[in-house]
Amino acid sequence: xxxxxxxxxxxxxxxxxxxxxxxxxxxxxxxxxxxxxxxxxxxxxxxxxxxxxxxxxxxxxxxxxxxxxxxxxxxxxxxxxxxxxxxxxxxxxxxxxxxxxxxxxxxxxxxxxxxxxxxxxxxxxxxxxxxxxxxxxxxxxxxxxxxxxxxxxxxxxxxxxxxxxxxxxxxxxxxxxxxxxxxxxxxxxxxxxxxxxxxxxxxxxxxxxxxxxxxxxxxxxxxxxxxxxxxxxxxxxxxxxxxxxxxxxxxxxxxxxxx
Numbered sequence: 554x555x556x557x558x559x560x561x562x563x564x565x566x567x568x569x570x571x572x573x574x575x576x577x578x579x580x581x582x583x584x585x586x587x588x589x590x591x592x593x594x595x596x597x598x599x600x601x602x603x604x605x606x607x608x609x610x611x612x613x614x615x616x617x618x619x620x621x622x623x624x625x626x627x628x629x630x631x632x633x634x635x636x637x638x639x640x641x642x643x644x645x646x647x648x649x650x651x652x653x654x655x656x657x658x659x660x661x662x663x664x665x666x667x668x669x670x671x672x673x674x675x676x677x678x679x680x681x682x683x684x685x686x687x688x689x690x691x692x693x694x695x696x697x698x699x700x701x702x703x704x705x706x707x708x709x710x711x712x713x714x715x716x717x718x719x720x721x722x723x724x725x726x727x728x729x730x731x732x733x734x735x736x737x738x739x740x741x742x743x744x745x746x747x748x749x750x751x752x753x754x755x756x757x758x759x760x761x762x763x764x765x766x767x768x769x770x771x772x773x774x775x776x777x778x779x780x781x782x783x784x785x786x787x788x789x790x791x792x793x794x795x796x797x798x799x800x801x802x803x804x805x806x807x808x809x810x811x812x
Contacts, residue, residue, distance in 0.1 A: 563655075
């Protein structure tokens with residue numbers, strides 16, 4: 554099955570709503586100048602919650618060939634959950650994707666696989682594509698247990714989703730030791746784990762689902778490394794952090810994903 558490459562820019566806790574408008578405009582112009590074909594490579598940006606309404610207004614008003622998502626979602630419906638954001642609220646803002654289980658949420662907020670799975674279920678129920686993040690810390694990589702560690706996260710974080718829902722979801726492999734450090738997994742490292750993820754999905758849900766699910770690599774992705782990473786048969790795109798804050802650099806990564 555031909556899977557459409559997907560490039561997601563995670564802005565993290567950067568860029569306020571005013572700067573978000575400028576960044577999205579620059580990105581749209583840069584992609585247009587590069588003759589970007591949205592049918593060939595899907596592009597999604599993940600602004601902070603406070604930026605979403607401004608980004609929605611710009612994207613819809615100017616009919617930009619960009620999708621936008623959120624960086625997190627609550628596992629609960631609207632109600633007494635101070636500080637949380639319900640999936641229904643994101644749907645009303647036109648959000649199409651949401652990351653769940655990002656390593657920074659797991660580390661700083663103690664999120665485990667069970668909570669990540671509940672968030673994925675909430676996203677799907679609201680019509681939003683979950684981007685389920687998994688990855689190993691450095692000590693696990695050094696011990697040679699990275700594949701079993703990641704597959705355990707995959708099993709736990711996709712629990713509760715049926716085969717059709719998993720096929721439509723996205724899994725992002727982000728080795729923790731490569732996030733924000735300047736270290737990048739080799740293309741072979743990325744392929745090893747992404748292939749193992751796809752194989753596990755096939756074991757649980759069947760080969761058709763494994764062929765359909767998109768598996769991304771994330772971890773200090775830059776334009777200089779993007780092409781070799783995305784040339785791997787089981788790497789369907791990238792979850793980009795810091796480089797997504799530079800419109801030209803991010804557009805170059807998008808270009809590298811072009812089939």
